[in-house]
Amino acid sequence: MEQPELQIATAPERALLTAEDVRGAARRISGKVVRTPTMHSKTLSAITGADIWLKFENLQFTAAYKERGALNALMLLEDSRKARGVIAASAGNHAQGLSYHGTRLGVPVTIVMPRTTPMVKVMQTESVGGKVVLEGETFDEAYAHARKLETELGLTFLHPFDDPHVAAGQGTVALEMLEDVPEIDTLVLPVGGGGLATGMGTIAREIRPDIRLIGVEAQLYPSMFNLLKGTRLPVGGDTLAEGIAVAEPGHFTSKVLKESLDDFLLVSEASIESSLALLLQIEKTLVEGAGAVGLAAVRDNPELFAGRKVGIVLSGGNIDTRLLANVLLRDLARSGRLARLKIGLQDRAGALFKVAKVFHEHNVNIIEVFHQRIFTHLPAKGLVTEIECEARDSAQLHALIGSLRREGYEVKLVETE
Template identity: 80%
Template sequence: MNEAALKPAAGASALLTADDVVAAARRIAGAVVRTPTFHSQTLSAITGAEIYLKFENHQFTAAYKERGALNAMLQLSDEQRAKGVIAASAGNHSQGLSYHGTRLGIPVTIVMPKTTPVVKVMQTEAVGGKVVLEGESFDEASAHARKLETELGLTFVHPFDDPQVAAGQGTVALEMLEDVPDLEVLAIPVGGGGLASGMGTIARALRPDIKLIGVEAELYPSMYNLLKQADCPIGGDTLAEGIAVFEPGKFTSQVLGDLLDDFVLVNEHQIERALALLLQIEKTVVEGAGAAGLAAVIANPELFAGGKVGIVLSGGNIDTRLLANVLLRDLARSGRAARLRLVLADRPGSLFRVSKVFYDHNVNIIEIVHQRVFTSLPAKGLATEIECEARDAVQLDALITALRAEGFEVSMMESR
């Protein structure tokens, strides 16, 4: 790292400086994984930009959140360390804080809503955190954490709205620019804004001409609304739960207001597509928030075309059943998997005729379901649902055309 190259960012906020990020990098060195930044030839060809991926899903707790949590804890006084820290989180912050707190001998208490999935509670406890379940919502859990902070004399470590936390997260971009000094654009996931504040601050100092693009889930455009003076609705079930924030940070919003060149929203289909591509092409598992940067590049090619684009894969903590569902949905959208509904006469040989068409077109049948009772068809009618696997959409369309040519009524059970 060439520290002499550091320059104050244009419009830089005194709330967070490049020196803060550099100091954080020295502080946490050796205690977090120095994750790689790799060029992706295939994703570059798909997107029309030169894509460089930062694999923060390779951290011990599978997320960048360790960096900020550790940087904050390393600046505690001896008295604060002895009493311990507390946070309200049901996500990656809770694991990063618990893991490094245990390493440093600092007691960590995490308050989670009672509705938190058991697996998240177990993951936090597995790395040494003490979990307190309180309230039906995150706001209620956070209020209880603040109450315990006062009652027990604990130090509250905010998941994003804290300069020390944001400085730690900024070390992600510091490493990226050490590995690829001529990056031209960063596509940064934004929830509360801690990662984008830290990354943007150091990136703008090292490369004043770099473009900084914030990326938020379309269902949770809280920072987007604030900075763009928009009024998009907020709420819903998003795959990108790691950046699903109702209220953006007060400190981080001030920093990002001076930093970001643009801000884009990505929808659920775009996030799912990016997640599936990362698994299929890069053989790496990311959570929804971790796929947001790539989703933005795919959805907004005009913003990134031809540029050297840095994307942080911010985390890899995703439920395996959810991951399987996302991959299957992607197969269906791409035409490689489908569930077809056929109406045929309930007589010998009907299913054989159908199967022969599948055989002739080399489409694999995965499952067949007959329905004779719960249907509005005549008594001699038969509804058959066939789940199948094709090479691509062209092969699937040819199969459907051939089935109809044989006189079968065919419809898709899921839209592509």
């Protein structure tokens, strides 16, 4: 079904956020955050057909752009509010950015996280000075508790995205990109709550009014997409792009983005995974799922970006190592370099040797072998063996499968999806 067109105005609503707000934030945080590089990718440009420029926000101290907005908001607080302290609900990058810069400035920071938050995130936040309170089973319950403590303890609540001061700080990402590479004519903006896209879009439109601004969300969490396009796509699921997995988009940010975005795209989990792996393989840089959605959007929609100078934000690099391992192995499986084959055999001496000989002839490495005699549709004298193997590429793998079938074996490739 054809998607309704996004209604575009010529500029963001200036009363909500202005380019001068972003410039002011840049002056305020200058020298206190990393001025990350904007670098050209020759290889990704060749792959996508666009001229790709990457902004490495995964090189910030807390490995994400979020500390820009957190720092700007902290510096704009009155001294009395700084002394009492601030509070936020976050299980991600906002928690670390706020805690790190709050500690640097001598501002007490309390972060409320759901009890389900992985302990590594709790420890990371505490290691940079934040006081963590675990409350509730969901983010919504943690958020409600944070607002309760805000009132009870007289703290100042700093929202992770629906705050003009936070969005202004995030906008400094685009300011730096266009200072470094003025010829960029398209920005691909990850969207969750909308703070990054709002700030970046506001300053980019002022610097270059004809620039194209493309928002991107994970297909499982199209909350802002639904709001701006009037669709009712389901929201929820276990996405790799947890940094932009927002069920309820910002009220302030959605008003700005409705006026500033030229287009809005959704990307699948498979595309996010493969783009994350590609960035690690090609650029030797580690990003989290949300940091890979920009590249995923360009790869999935080559006709929209062909020949254009495209700026992509690698928004963060905080990813669990076990999850990263899963993503990389799944990518190897999708590319045909890693596979698991189910092969029906007769339960007799030498059967496995004969199969292994075919693998040897095709120079395909056997990693693991598992025999199954009980839970199989084969006769009692038959068995199923699962062989995990490593090939050079999918062509070599399929040549092996073809040879096995010609030898009379029943072979099934175990798919990753």
